[in-house]
Amino acid sequence: xxxxxxxxxxxxxxxxxxxxxxxxxxxxxxxxxxxxxxxxxxxxxxxxxxxxxxxxxxxxxxxxxxxxxxxxxxxxxxxxxxxxxxxxxxxxxxxxxxxxxxxxxxxxxxxxxxxxxxxxxxxxxxxxxxxxxxxxxxxxxxxxxxxxxxxxxxxxxxxxxxxxxxxxxxxxxxxxxxxxxxxxxxxxxxxxxxxxxxxxxxxxxxxxxxxxxxxxxxxxxx
Ligand code: 5RP
Numbered sequence: 001x002x003x004x005x006x007x008x009x010x011x012x013x014x015x016x017x018x019x020x021x022x023x024x025x026x027x028x029x030x031x032x033x034x035x036x037x038x039x040x041x042x043x044x045x046x047x048x049x050x051x052x053x054x055x056x057x058x059x060x061x062x063x064x065x066x067x068x069x070x071x072x073x074x075x076x077x078x079x080x081x082x083x084x085x086x087x088x089x090x091x092x093x094x095x096x097x098x099x100x101x102x103x104x105x106x107x108x109x110x111x112x113x114x115x116x117x118x119x120x121x122x123x124x125x126x127x128x129x130x131x132x133x134x135x136x137x138x139x140x141x142x143x144x145x146x147x148x149x150x151x152x153x154x155x156x157x158x159x160x161x162x163x164x165x166x167x168x169x170x171x172x173x174x175x176x177x178x179x180x181x182x183x184x185x186x187x188x189x190x191x192x193x194x195x196x197x198x199x200x201x202x203x204x205x206x207x208x209x210x211x212x213x214x215x216x217x218x219x220x221x222x
Contacts, residue, residue, distance in 0.1 A: 024080025
């Protein structure tokens with residue numbers, strides 16, 4: 001079993017009967033989805049809201065019943081991965097391009113659990129390129145404004161063309177080498193016209209499921 005599987009499966013233990021569950025995106029939360037599928041098969045009654053089309057497909061394959069925000073008003077628990085987790089459980093997310101729906105769902109959740117193998121743990125955010133989702137209209141102007149905040153944005157490509165998010169937008173991956181004040185940067189980025197959302201999740205995570213140095217599961221709470 002690899003680290004992603006350990007933490008992914010562990011997080012599924014926090015899901016209880018009757019819950020509406022936000023279903024994250026990525027290779028770590030994949031194991032949470034797989035485990036939830038098994039539990040549903042054994043009789044667990046939940047409804048999931050996926051953070052991406054990719055997760056929607058996987059959840060359906062695993063037999064997890066799905067719902068949406070027109071049918072439910074709140075989410076009891078959201079579980080999602082991260083690209084970086086700092087000491088205060090602030091996150092960088094969006095490596096898989098699902099940051100916008102991930103943030104909407106994390107914000108709507110009463111409890112937000114992050115699952116991350118030990119390679120994701122950092123003292124300060126900034127090693128991973130920060131994803132910023134922008135609307136295609138005027139994206140070169142938007143890029144200039146992002147650059148003015150101190151990075152060199154690179155448009156994310158897929159097969160030589162701009163990667164398109166589930167929301168029809170582009171992503172700039174931005175090399176902010178060191179992010180001393182994530183909350184300030186999060187706000188400044190989102191004030192730029194054309195920016196839809198960025199991958200900084202500040203003060204949102206309630207719990208982190210990871211592995212300690214001794215390779216035992218650690219559950220940290222904020
Ligand atoms: C997708 C994300 C993922 O949660 C993040 O990239 C972590 O992915 P993985 O578990 O595959 O390392 O933010 O947009």
